[in-house]
Amino acid sequence: MKRIFAFALLLSLMSVLVLKPAGSYAGEKPDTTATPVESRMQLAYLCGADSVILTATLNLKKEDGTVNLKNAFIEFSASNGESAKSLGKFATDQEGNAICKAPVAGLPADKDGMINYTAKFTGNKKYPAAEASFKAKPARIRLSFSIQDSLRILKVDVTQKNLKGETAPIAKEKILVYIPRIFSLLKIGEITLDDAGSGTLEFPKEIVGDTLGNLTVLAKIEENDNFGNVQGQNVINWGVHKQYYKAEVPSRELWTPIAPLWMIITLIIMLAGVWAHYMYAVYELIMIKRLSKREKPPLF
Amino acid sequence: MEEETNKNQKNTRRQFLKKGLIAGAGVAVGGSLIAAYVDATATETGEKVKVLTTDGEIMEVDKGLLKLPRVSREESHQGLPGRKFVMVIDLGKCKNARKCVEACQKGHHLPKSQEFMKVYLLQDSEKTSPYWFPKPCFHCDNPLCVSVCPVGATYKRSDGIVLIDNERCIGCKFCMTGCPYSTRVFAWKHYEEFEQDKEPYSPEAGSPGKEGTVSKCDFCPDLIRVGKVPYCVSACPMGVIYFGDVDEDTVTNGTETFQFSKLISDRAGYRYLEVLGTRPCVYYLPPVERQFEVDRGFGDLDEKIKERYKDTPYSKKHNP
Amino acid sequence: MENEQNNPLKEFAPQLERTTMQGYTWILFLLLVIGVGFYAFLQQVLHGHEVTGMRDNVVWGVYIVNFIFFMGVSYAGALISGTLHLFKTPWRKPVIRMAEFITVISLLIGPCFILLCIGRLDRLPYLVLFGRIQSPITWDVIAISTDIFGCFIFLYLAVLRDLALLRDYELLKLPKWRKKLYKALALGYTGTPEQQQRLNRATDIMAAMVISIAIIVYSVLAWIFSVTLQPGWHSTIFGPYFVIAAVYSGSAVLIICMWVFRKVYHLEAYITKKHFVAVGIIMLVLAAFFGYFTFSDYLTKWYGSEKNDELLIQLLFKKFYWPFIISNYVGVLLPLIVVGLARFRTINNITFTAVVVVVALWLNRYIIVVPTLESPYLPIQDARPEWLNYTATWVEWSLTATGVAVFCLLFTLASKFITIIPVSGVTGEEKKEDVLI
Structure with missing residues (x-):
């Protein structure tokens, strides 16, 4: 577990995700506040089909609190203890995250196949340097779909490169299967791999896909001591076709911007009726005034 | 403990x-x-504003660096395309920890006297069991508050969210009497907290509030837009509140994710006061298999907060 | 100049020409009350609505009560004057002008109270710019503005003959501008047959219009409450109930006005006991109707005893016991007894009853508005204790007093401008009573 994160500032990062982001700036301006500053970095690792995604999170511990560091450049590299390969420099966003995606092929691995990933913030006048690293072995998950005896079967095959550089199965590991949703991943099952590095899952019914029923399915190894986080994905149209929401009872729709027709018509009729009579009364008054001009006064 | x-x-x-x-x-x-979070173009303006840090402390940060993407008033009238949001509240897990209330107040820059989220201590009848009942806005599909608004200041979007445009609201308070769930709050005066947020106004951000207008729980559309769940959902230590897209049939409390339809059917979910025909978008799971005794809800409460429940049937019976 | 000698205006001229010391004191007193009200209003503008007793639960308070009350009085004036005119009620003349004044004056004051209740007065134009037809408030805005126009036209038609008389009465000791104003306003009306015919036709039509508009407008006002789902308001009976309550309160205000002007301008010869009994009987009939509607409304709530209705009725019989008793028992029974039994029918008794009825109906509106807001579907919990219950603050009371003061002031000024009793058609040769009564 502890290998996954170099620093586990659990509570603070938890709240990073919760609260509105408060960014700070890693510019060159000298720090005006003299409070001691400590930079902290965490590194999250995810191995995809043929690339790895490294997410470094940088934040500052000040006397008066913790903030994310934004626009700081993080240098990512991979090494096997002897040679290192730079993966590039990436700036942090306002959550303090810098994300690096690198192809797995060609990364230097040690004799066990492990690759040591490092994220490094060199620091500047204002903020001290910080570094985090993480070790994992690349792996690959493939998903395939088939229908057997009218049952929908999801099959996963998980492989790694063995010492000779050949593809070899990963046995006995636990695979979690998810559907990605707007805010989170919906878990639809678990698979334990057999010796051949594969396993199956009866695909559940009544999972809502898009309007055509397409579903993106993710299979993951999570928090594994050797492989870290590994993920494979595939698309299948086994989902229930998405029906956009309709009110269960026809709405009276008084809340819509436009009023119902009957209401508009009633209003117009009533107002027209009333104002026509007003006009008539005013017309009579005007006529009274005119009459007085025509027949010059009997009274004065 | x-x-x-x-x-x-x-x-x-x-x-x-x-x-x-x-x-x-x-x-x-x-x-x-x-x-969606990345904003590489933000520059330092030199103007400092006070913000809340991740530790809950106030500190000064440059204003230009504070942006959550904030959409214009016009855009905020459109819902997120193809979405229909829904909330599920598990009454069996609530112990009135009030973290939802606090996170909501902080997130929306609310003054201490305004709460969008309220926690009731309900007891349906004398012999039935009391339970804690967190109540956000129900974002009804037949919202009476929207129907009665004379100026269109409150409106319902395609994604189901009922919002208030505080720059349109004339403060007639008709929506407050229209809402049968007492959800809406009024700014009876100008609050300092309204000034914390200096960004151009957007009904989606809900703040800064304006004196003499109505506001309420908004399902945090600014967070939703960047793929995050509302403040109350992520703040709850018990994972009481689930949030998601009903068309996608999924809700999450940040830790667990469920199929909405399955959750509702397994746990006999219901909507509060269904009889009123307002068709809320907030569902409740009945207070069964309680994780906490009702009394725990009084545990760490401030005396002043405790005071608020002194007239409930439960308090009258147990703390005479 | 024989004409001048017999001019009925002669008797009423002092009313228009002179203001007594008492009169000035009265006006000064009213201005003082209005001044305090203005200060209160300033407080509300400067410090926000926090200076009122209204809070998140009871969002509408005394302001809305006053709004309903004054609008009610106004519609009552319209209904009474319109009806009396249309049916050519023989005794109408001495009281009809007062009813018309009541209509217009309270119609000017009523809407001001809803403005006091609005959080953002600066955004008032939005009601027109962004008006939504679905909202009962929009209905109300349209209805009230239509009503104001209608009532002004009706009042103008009704006073046109008198304006012509005032213009032509040369002995009137008034400043020049007043005479010029009369001349301009009289539109050159000289009473030729065709002018008379046109005037009568217009007046008849407008009388019919104000009656129907009054009913619609007051129903619309009632619907503001009854379209919501609040237990105490969500009632189909509210439209007619409000109309009846309005006319009822208006008849009582009319009696009070009759009594006051009879005393102040010494109109004992014109406004007699007959008139008091006649309007009193209207009040009696309306009291019966009002009692019937009130009973229907509360009976159905009480009998079915839905949970929230039950809570509301409990609240009415505990916390709001006295207002409830005064408005719905005393306010109904007193006129039935005093006007109903011949031996109690004196001018003072009827007037006293009218005062009680006015108070009762104000309280009636209070117990419609406030207790309902204090007993919502979800119990009031998790709110600051000081926010739980509504008590009007001095700001609200002061502005209420201002409303009444403005009513009195405008009435006083109106009576200084035009005779409080229509004088056209009255000639000295005939006996006053024969013509007027």
């Missing part, structure tokens, strides 16, 4: 791990979830 704290921390740790992974998944799936 000690034990519980530990447990909480474990939970938190667990939640964090999940969240980290979720973020990673977002990238793998399409990058859209993460990309």
Whole structure:
């Protein structure tokens, strides 16, 4: 577990995700506040089909609190203890995250196949340097779909490169299967791999896909001591076709911007009726005034 | 108590791990979830504003660096395309920890006297069991508050969210009497907290509030837009509140994710005061298999907050 | 100049020409009350609505009560004057002008109270710019503005003959501008047959219009309450109930006005006991109707005893016991006894009853508005204790007093401008009573 994160500032990062982001700036301006500053970095690792995604999170511990560091450049590299390969420099966003995606092929691995990933913030006048690293072995998950005896079967095959550089199965590991949703991943099952590095899952019914029923399915190894986080994905149209929401009872729709027709018509009729009579009364008054001009006064 | 704290921390740790992974998944799936936060163009304006840090402290930060993407008033009238949001509240798990209330107040820059989220101590009848009942806005599908608004200041979007445009609202308070759930609050005066947020106004951000206008729980559309769940959902230590897209049939409390339809059918979910025909978008799971005794809800409460429940039938019976 | 000698205006001229010391004191007193009200209003503008007793639960308070009350009085004036005119009620003349004044004056005051209740007065134009037809408030805005126009036209038609008389009465000791104003306003009306015919036709039509508009407008006002789902308001009976309550309160205000002007301008010869009994009987009939509607409304709530209705009724019989008793028992029974039994029918008794009825109906509106807001579907919990119950603050009371003061002031000024009793058609040769009564 502890290998996954170099620093586990659990509570603070938890709240990073919760609260509105408060960014700070890693510019060159000298720090005006003299409070001691400590930079902290965490590194999250995810191995995809043929690339790895490294997410470094940088934040500052000040006397008066913790903030994310934004626009700081993080240098990512991979090494096997002897040679290192730079993966590039990436700036942090306002959550303090810098994300690096690198192809797995060609990364230097040690004799066990492990690759040591490092994220490094060199620091500047204002903020001290910080570094985090993480070790994992690349792996690959493939998903395939088939229908057997009218049952929908999801099959996963998980492989790694063995010492000779050949593809070899990963046995006995636990695979979690998810559907990605707007805010989170919906878990639809678990698979334990057999010796051949594969396993199956009866695909559940009544999972809502898009309007055509397409579903993106993710299979993951999570928090594994050797492989870290590994993920494979595939698309299948086994989902229930998405029906956009309709009110269960026809709405009276008084809340819509436009009023119902009957209401508009009633209003117009009533107002027209009333104002026509007003006009008539005013017309009579005007006529009274005119009459007085025509027949010059009997009274004065 | 000690034990519980530990447990909480474990939970938190667990939640964090999940969240980290979720973020990673977002990238793998399409990058859209993460990309929305990135604002590389922000520059320092030299003007400092006070913000809340992740530790809950106030500190000064440059104004130009504070942006959550904030949409214009016009855009905020459109819902997120193809979405229909829904909330599920598990009454069996609520112990009136009030973290939802506090996170909501902080997130929306609310003054202490305004709460969008309220926690009731309900007891349906004398012999039935009392339970804690967190109540956000129900974002009804037949919202009476919207129907009665004379100027269209409150409106319902295609994604189901009922919002208020505080620059349109004339403060007639008709919506407050129209809402049968007493959800809406009025700014009876100008509050300092309204000034904390200096960004151009957007009904989506809900703040800064304006004196003499109505506001309420808004399902945090600014957070939703960047793929995050509302403040109350992520703040709840018990994971009481689930949030999601009903068309996608999924809700999450940040830790666990469920199929909405399955959750509702397994746990006999219901909507409060269905009889009124307002068709709320907030569902409740009945207070069964309680994780806490009702009394625990009074545990760590401030005396002033405790005072608020003194007239409930439960308090009258148990603390004469 | 024989004409001048017999001019009925002669008797009423002092009313228009002179203001007594008492009169000035009265006006000064009213201005003082209005001044305090203005200060209160300033407080509300400067410090926000926090200076009122209204809070998140009871969002509408005394302001709305006053709004309903004054609008009610106004519609009552319209209904009474319109009806009396249309049916050519023989005794109408001495009281009809007062009813018309009541209509217009309270119609000017009523809407001001809803403005006091609005949080953002600066955004008032939005009601027109962004008006939504679905909202009962929009209905109300349209209805009230239509009503104001209608009532002004009706009042103008009704006073046109008198304006012509005032213009032509040369002995009137008034400043020049007043005479010029009369001349301009009289539109050159000289009473030729065709002018008379046109005037009568217009007046008849407008009388019919104000009656129907009054009913619609007051129903619309009632619907503001009854379209909501609040237990105390969500009632189909509210439209007619409000109309009846309005006319009822208006008849009582009319009696009070009759009594006051009879005393102040010494109109004992014109406004007699007959008139008091006649309007009193209207009040009696309306009291019966009002009692019937009130009973229907509360009976159905009480009998079915839905949970929230039950809570409301409990609240009415505990916390709001006295207002409830005064408005719905005393306010109904007193006129039935005093006007109903011949031996109690004196001018003072009827007037006293009218005062009680006015108070009762104000309280009636209070117990419609406030207790309902204090007993919502979700119990009031998790709110600051000081926010739980509504008590009007001095700001609200002061502005209420201002409303009444403005009513009195405008009435006083109106009576200084035009005779409080229509004088056209009255000639000295005939006996006053024969013509007027």
